[in-house]
Amino acid sequence: MTEMTAAPESRADQRPLDWMKRSTIEGFAALIVGGGSGMGAACARTFAANGGKVMVADLNLENAQRVADEILGTGAQAMAVLLDVSKPADIEAAVKKMVATYGRLDVLINTATWSANCLLEDVDMQDWSKAFQTNVHGPLLLARACLPHLRKSPAAAIVHVASLAGVVGYARKSAYGPTKGALITMSRQMALEWAVYNIRVNVVIPGTIDSPLARKMIRPEVLADRERTIPLGRLGYPSEMADLAVFLASPAASFITGQAINCCGGFSINSFVVPAGMTETLREAMQREAREQAAGE
Numbered sequence: 001m002t003e004m005t006a007a008p009e010s011r012a013d014q015r016p017l018d019w020m021k022r023s024t025i026e027g028f029a030a031l032i033v034g035g036g037s038g039m040g041a042a043c044a045r046t047f048a049a050n051g052g053k054v055m056v057a058d059l060n061l062e063n064a065q066r067v068a069d070e071i072l073g074t075g076a077q078a079m080a081v082l083l084d085v086s087k088p089a090d091i092e093a094a095v096k097k098m099v100a101t102y103g104r105l106d107v108l109i110n111t112a113t114w115s116a117n118c119l120l121e122d123v124d125m126q127d128w129s130k131a132f133q134t135n136v137h138g139p140l141l142l143a144r145a146c147l148p149h150l151r152k153s154p155a156a157a158i159v160h161v162a163s164l165a166g167v168v169g170y171a172r173k174s175a176y177g178p179t180k181g182a183l184i185t186m187s188r189q190m191a192l193e194w195a196v197y198n199i200r201v202n203v204v205i206p207g208t209i210d211s212p213l214a215r216k217m218i219r220p221e222v223l224a225d226r227e228r229t230i231p232l233g234r235l236g237y238p239s240e241m242a243d244l245a246v247f248l249a250s251p252a253a254s255f256i257t258g259q260a261i262n263c264c265g266g267f268s269i270n271s272f273v274v275p276a277g278m279t280e281t282l283r284e285a286m287q288r289e290a291r292e293q294a295a296g297e
């Protein structure tokens with residue numbers, strides 16, 4: 001007769017249950033790429049505010065330095081570095097500097113992105129390559145440069161940032177969607193291959209988040225229309241995406257790997273913004289009914 005395996009309850013599960021009250025990333029060090037603006041900056045602020053140390057890496061050193069200085073002003077640990085994620089030498093130098101300074105690298109969060117805007121039939125193939133270099137090759141090289149240090153961490157995690165454009169079709173965005181789709185698939189493969197090293201790899205898929213990039217790329221009237229189609233009725237804050245990214249990067253998410261998780265206010269499930277036979281969204285109908293009721297009282 002085969003021996004009974006131990007009952008699950010007898011395995012030592014020593015996870016703290018009060019993780020919402022106390023930090024699970026105290027003392028951990030995160031390399032945050034694209035940390036000079038928008039969601040990357042929010043990730044750096046949130047990681048540092050919860051007791052972590054951050055390296056704010058960005059193509060724009062001035063912005064990265066501003067974010068690092070702001071964090072230093074709160075008493076947390078931060079430093080800035082110039083890094084172009086499409087340049088292997090920049091990646092190697094940043095990782096080396098980070099480990100020399102903090103003595104560890106537990107978390108990689110990458111938000112950097114680049115792409116042109118045009119129809120597939122008009123794509124300049126140099127732009128196509130540059131987008132893949134920045135949005136796919138760069139994240140692979142980054143993760144590989146971090147790998148030896150992540151393997152030494154007690155709770156290593158990588159968070160890549162994709163887009164709904166990598167899940168559904170997104171017209172006139174050139175290589176943007178294809179690179180984000182590749183990033184999601186690559187992250188799943190990385191999660192499988194690096195699970196043996198106890199490194200978790202996940203992807204955050206932001207909806208429309210009110211960042212400098214969104215303000216630059218999307219016209220104000222389109223942003224207003226987008227708010228109408230987001231069930232929660234507004235754009236997201238970079239800090240809301242950062243909460244998800246830092247959670248995924250923390251030991252609180254210790255059994256989550258290989259997942260692509262939306263942070264979009266319900267946008268991705270709202271196929272019928274204005275239901276068939278109606279002329280307004282649910283939110284607009286309820287607001288109108290409330291106005292009518294108030295007027296009738």
Ligand SMILES: NC(=O)c1ccc[n+]([C@@H]2O[C@H](COP(=O)([O-])OP(=O)(O)OC[C@H]3O[C@@H](n4cnc5c(N)ncnc54)[C@H](O)[C@@H]3O)[C@@H](O)[C@H]2O)c1
Nearest residue numbers: 034036037038039059084085111112113163208209211213
């Ligand atoms: N804002 C949105 O609504 C939205 C929606 C879906 C997905 N996203 C994704 O979220 C991520 C962050 O977007 P954001 O809105 O915070 O943008 P953002 O422009 O505010 O910040 C991006 C940062 O990345 C830096 N960067 C760009 N190219 C780089 C490179 N080659 N090397 C290093 N740094 C580089 C920029 O200098 C900038 O500081 C991107 O990957 C984007 O595709 C954003």
